[in-house]
Amino acid sequence: MKIDRWTRRATLLLATLTVLLSGCTSYVTSQVTAFSDWSGNDATRTYAFTRAGDQQNNLELTTYERLVGNELATHAFRQVDKSQARYLVGLSYGIRSDMVTVAQPVYYNPWPAPYWGRPFDPWGPWGAFPTAYVNQSYPIFTHLLGVRITERASGKEVYNVTARNSDEESSLVRAMPYLARSALADFPLGNGVVHTVKLPVDKNGGASNEVATTGPAPAAAPASAPGAKVVQ
Template identity: 35%
Template sequence: MAKVTLMCAALVATSLTACAGLNADVHIANAAAALQGEPTYAIARLPSQDASADHPQFEALLREELARRGFVEVAGKPAHYLLSIAYDTRPRAIGVGADVGDCSPGDCPKPGVPFSLFGARTCQHSLTLRFFEPASGDERYKVSAVIADRDADPSHAMPLLVKSALAKFPFDAPPNWRVKLQQDNASGVPTVISVKPLQP
């Protein structure tokens, strides 16, 4: 009985590592007409983000990654895109029977019987970036990244989410992707290892 219990615990730990460890699920919309035109943007903030102590750090990470891809934030003059940033961290129920390899974006691992592994609650972190055309208000591109881990601090997840959401910029069809990352133990900076489409 003890041997079976240890095997089950090992399987659960392996599943959590495989799905939550350094993997993110990414979903995109409007890829066909994604981000054509001048690569300039301005960030549209919510009042709650203006008051958030963490938000400037999140914006700094995004600015850095977007600059690497040729996008420039403009101030005092019209931008080609308005960028909306939304992020969320919430507790998540984990199912022992979850099939990690087949979990879909925003649903990894699949919810089942809730339990706490070694007393740690699993959290789901998400980041959504939306690019709008200022004149018309039309959404031109939307990308969402989701990871799960046992750290409730969203600032720890944000570098992984930003790297994942911008791993291919812009992502094209299909709409669902799996991004694998590796985190440097010394610097804590994540790097993208692979970007693969998820099979329907």
């Protein structure tokens, strides 16, 4: 049976998309900044979370502490009663929204229907020539997590790390697993280290168990988001 040109092109397009999508993995990229005076060892990594007085019954904070606690456990930290802990761990977190404006091209097709698919029109019904640009505005959200570790006996700060990422996700809860993993991915980092952590997303939309990919932050890494709603 002879397949017409349109059918053949559609078949090839679908096959190509199938191959591309089957090997496609999404990632969440976070920027991590650390300040460190860490000298602890595995035998002394006992800790307790510390909170401000008005946060004692904060369920949101409890959820985030659980995520951070899971990551601390991978680095031989053990949660104990506050009176027995060598370290106190405090969290800060927040989210801010901004609008980003992007110029989008408007395409012109010089070969209107019914000539789509002809040999002289390889671009199909979408056209090939941008004749103008239209500004489109999109919301973007910056998520933030800070983890501060102090010695309980002396009050000395020994580790302070911040992770942040930005995307179209408006929920801090959904971003927090990536922030927690990113913040503690290479514990302990050196003092003043800034790098990026790239985490794959699993098929259910959560953080994958695959090993995080880390690297130096870009030279023009974004600064701390001013005006973010931060909870200490």
